[in-house]
Amino acid sequence: MTEQIPPRNVSSSDGHLTDEHLAILADPRLGRTAPLAEPTAEPARQSPLSAQREHLTLCGPCRAAFEATERALEALRDPAALHDPPAELWDRIAAEIAAISEETRVPGQSASDRDRPMEDHPARDRPMASVTELGPRQRRRAGTEERPPRRLWIPLAAAAAGAVLGGAAVAALLAQNDAAEVQAPVAVTTVVGDATLEPVAAEDFTGRAEMVETEAGDLELTVEISAAPDPEAGYFEVWLRDAEGTQLISLGSATAGATTFTVPAGIDLSQYPVVDVSHEHFDGDPTHSGTTLGAGPMEDPDS
Numbered sequence: 190m191t192e193q194i195p196p197r198n199v200s201s202s203d204g205h206l207t208d209e210h211l212a213i214l215a216d217p218r219l220g221r222t223a224p225l226a227e228p229t230a231e232p233a234r235q236s237p238l239s240a241q242r243e244h245l246t247l248c249g250p251c252r253a254a255f256e257a258t259e260r261a262l263e264a265l266r267d268p269a270a271l272h273d274p275p276a277e278l279w280d281r282i283a284a285e286i287a288a289i290s291e292e293t294r295v296p297g298q299s300a301s302d303r304d305r306p307m308e309d310h311p312a313r314d315r316p317m318a319s320v321t322e323l324g325p326r327q328r329r330r331a332g333t334e335e336r337p338p339r340r341l342w343i344p345l346a347a348a349a350a351g352a353v354l355g356g357a358a359v360a361a362l363l364a365q366n367d368a369a370e371v372q373a374p375v376a377v378t379t380v381v382g383d384a385t386l387e388p389v390a391a392e393d394f395t396g397r398a399e400m401v402e403t404e405a406g407d408l409e410l411t412v413e414i415s416a417a418p419d420p421e422a423g424y425f426e427v428w429l430r431d432a433e434g435t436q437l438i439s440l441g442s443a444t445a446g447a448t449t450f451t452v453p454a455g456i457d458l459s460q461y462p463v464v465d466v467s468h469e470h471f472d473g474d475p476t477h478s479g480t481t482l483g484a485g486p487m488e489d490p491d492s
Contacts, residue, residue: 237473
């Protein structure tokens with residue numbers, strides 16, 4: 190199961206650390222590619238890393254996200270090892286398949302009859318396979334969850350047994366010709382706003398944004414960047430902000446094309462009606478760089 194990092198707001202007044210900063214704090218080697226700061230005549234001040242470490246001691250949400258980041262990096266450094274299957278595995282599979290074939294044998298049927306093609310048997314002598322109906326919880330787990338393989342031989346054995354049982358079930362359903370077509374559930378979303386992102390600092394920037402509400406009540410913002418200058422040594426970041434640009438919430442980094450973000454719960458969108466795409470640098474500063482490539486107010490789709 191993938192561990193979810195708690196959502197955090199990033200603003201100019203009480204800016205939280207971004208995921209990039211948390212990763213560099215957890216493993217400083219990730220920050221070695223960051224560009225060096227230009228020499229300046231300003232008085233020396235606290236380094237960005239020192240300020241971020243001090244922020245961790247004072248901010249509960251950032252500290253929780255930092256601990257989750259540490260656990261994720263530790264898991265990536267120590268991946269699970271795959272093992273060869275035991276030598277007797279295939280003998281056990283063959284024995285189980287033979288046992289299943291013996292259990293489905295029609296009483297009084299001779300060995301020669303069993304070797305005849307299925308279509309040559311009278312319908313009354315054909316064995317019927319049993320079909321087990323999955324409960325709602327099992328169907329959900331079988332249809333959506335992905336579990337990492339613990340050992341190499343487990344999925345191999347499951348595939349062999351599943352091929353035998355699944356083939357018998359399909360043959361029975363086709364013979365009866367009464368299987369009902371199962372329609373996959375369609376996720377229902379409601380568009381609550383959209384925005385045209387007009388160019389600000391980059392004349393060749395074009396983009397749009399759309400916010401929807403899911404069936405679960407979550408808000409999702411999809412930002413599509415159609416054209417933008419090369420970020421070079423930086424990246425694009427998406428923000429929700431007020432009209433004056435004094436209150437901002439970072440939703441995360443974006444790439445050219447479409448990127449979807451989950452809007453943190455509890456935000457009063459009337460206080461943050463503008464979608465802002467900025468050009469950021471890997472400088473350890475979690476606040477807005479001041480360079481807005483494109484922005485636009487979120488509007489009612491029916492207006």
